[in-house]
Amino acid sequence: MxxxxxxxxxxxxxxxxxxxxLATFADCPRRYRFAYVDRPLPPKGPPWAHNTVGSAVHTALRSWWELPVPRRTTAAARQLLYGAWSHTGFRDEEQSQRWRARAATWLTDYVAGLDPTDEPVxxxxxxxxxxxxxxxxxxxxxxxxxxxxxxxxxxxxxxxxxxxxxxxxxxxxxxxxxxxxxxxxxxxxxxxxxxxxxxxxxxxxxxxxxxxxxxxxxxxxxxxxxxxxxxxxxxxxxxxAFPAVPGRQCSWCDFRPSCPVGQAAAPARETWSFLPEEPAADG
Ligand code: SF4
Structure with missing residues (x-):
């Protein structure tokens, strides 16, 4: 270019x-600079619990399709989710366990509707x-x-x-x-x-x-x-060259700790506060 x-x-x-x-730049050029230009990487905030949930579900589904066809069961999906689970970002053990059970229900309901012989490409x-x-x-x-x-x-x-x-x-x-x-x-x-x-x-x-x-x-x-x-x-x-575009997204931007503009624009959030139906820590 x-x-x-x-x-x-x-x-x-x-x-x-x-x-x-591309989406990072479109959302906020400053965030793009932090993520892809500045080295060493600027300090980031702690991981989010909702990302932990998404990551574990994705990992379990990938692993489920890697199983031999006869083992592609709902019980296996649950076990794979448990194996992929981490407590990262949750408020405490109780919250993590509750969300693990919830995600396991989503996952088992989902794979129950799949044809395990319908091999993905x-x-x-x-x-x-x-x-x-x-x-x-x-x-x-x-x-x-x-x-x-x-x-x-x-x-x-x-x-x-x-x-x-x-x-x-x-x-x-x-x-x-x-x-x-x-x-x-x-x-x-x-x-x-x-x-x-x-x-x-x-x-x-x-x-x-x-x-x-x-x-x-x-x-x-x-x-x-x-x-x-x-x-x-x-x-x-x-x-x-890479202007900050502050807004609500600064609350969940990973680079908020490195960005005074973002800190001024939106309140910090607890790392579990974006879990659906969990009360936001900042009320
Ligand atoms: S905190 Fe806000 S302004 Fe700062 S980089 Fe992130 S999105 Fe951009």
């Missing part, structure tokens, strides 16, 4: 990125593609085969059930579709958000147009990142 890499006749160097990297599979400006990669929770087509499946464990609009608007899911097409060389248009707590599925069928819109937005963000990076290289203050 650098001017010196775009001399006539030379191929343009692609900007390597993930959906998460991939679980936690890294896929990638290139666009005119980007080398885009990402890791898909699960890739299903439905007839002649592949389907991107993303597991969700948050408070609110996912919507079809969320599936349509997700830059990550669009990137996964493009990555699946390129990496696995099979048709792929459908994306699904599987919300385990509610047992619901939100979905969208991408078209060439919807994917082109996502690519355009991703390339616009990458161009903004390039401008900021080059500005710093040219001597601009990193604080100016």
């Amino acid at each position: 650098s001017a010196q890499l775009e001399m006539p006749g030379m191929p343009r160097r692609l900007f390597p990125c993930t959906p998460s990297k 991939g679980t936690e599979r890294t896929v990638g593609t290139t666009t005119e400006r980007l080398a885009l990669s990402g890791r898909v929770d699960r890739i299903d085969r439905r007839g002649d087509e592949l389907v991107v499946v993303d597991y969700k464990t948050g408070r609110v059930p996912s919507t079809d609009d969320e599936a349509r608007g997700s830059p990550a899911l669009a990137a996964y579709v493009l990555g699946v097409r390129r990496t696995l060389r099979r048709p792929c248009s459908r994306v699904e958000l599987h919300h385990l707590p509610s047992g619901t599925v939100a979905a969208f069928e991408h078209t060439d147009r919807s994917l082109a819109n996502h690519v355009r937005r991703a390339e616009d963000i990458a161009a903004d990142i390039a401008v900021a990076t080059e500005a710093v290289a040219a001597g601009q203050s990193p604080d100016d």
Whole structure:
């Protein structure tokens, strides 16, 4: 993306990125700088309990699909969740155990509705593609085969059930579709958000147009990142090139301890306060 890499006749160097990297810059350039530019990495806050829940569920599901078919049972799913569980971020042992039981119920209800013989094409599979400006990669929770087509499946464990609009608007899911097409060389248009707590599925069928819109937005963000990076290289203050965008998100930003702007913008939260139905520590 650098001017010196775009001399006539030379191929343009692609900007390597993930959906998460682009989303970080789009949310707050300062957070992007903390996460991807500044080294050593600025101090981060402690891990969040809701991330612990999501991580354990994802790990258990990946491991469940790795079992031989006869062992893909609800009991196995529960055991895998217990094995993947950690107390990180919870207020205390009691809260952790309560959430472990809750997550185990989500998980066992979910796998009870799966056909264990319906082997996914991939679980936690890294896929990638290139666009005119980007080398885009990402890791898909699960890739299903439905007839002649592949389907991107993303597991969700948050408070609110996912919507079809969320599936349509997700830059990550669009990137996964493009990555699946390129990496696995099979048709792929459908994306699904599987919300385990509610047992619901939100979905969208991408078209060439919807994917082109996502690519355009991703390339616009990458161009903004390039401008900021080059500005710093040219001597601009990193604080100016990567401005802070304070807001409610500062409450849960991992880099809040390193960001005076974010500290002033939003109150600190206890690491368990984003668990659904847990009272927020700041009231
Ligand atoms: S605390 Fe807020 S302003 Fe600071 S980096 Fe995080 S999101 Fe940006």
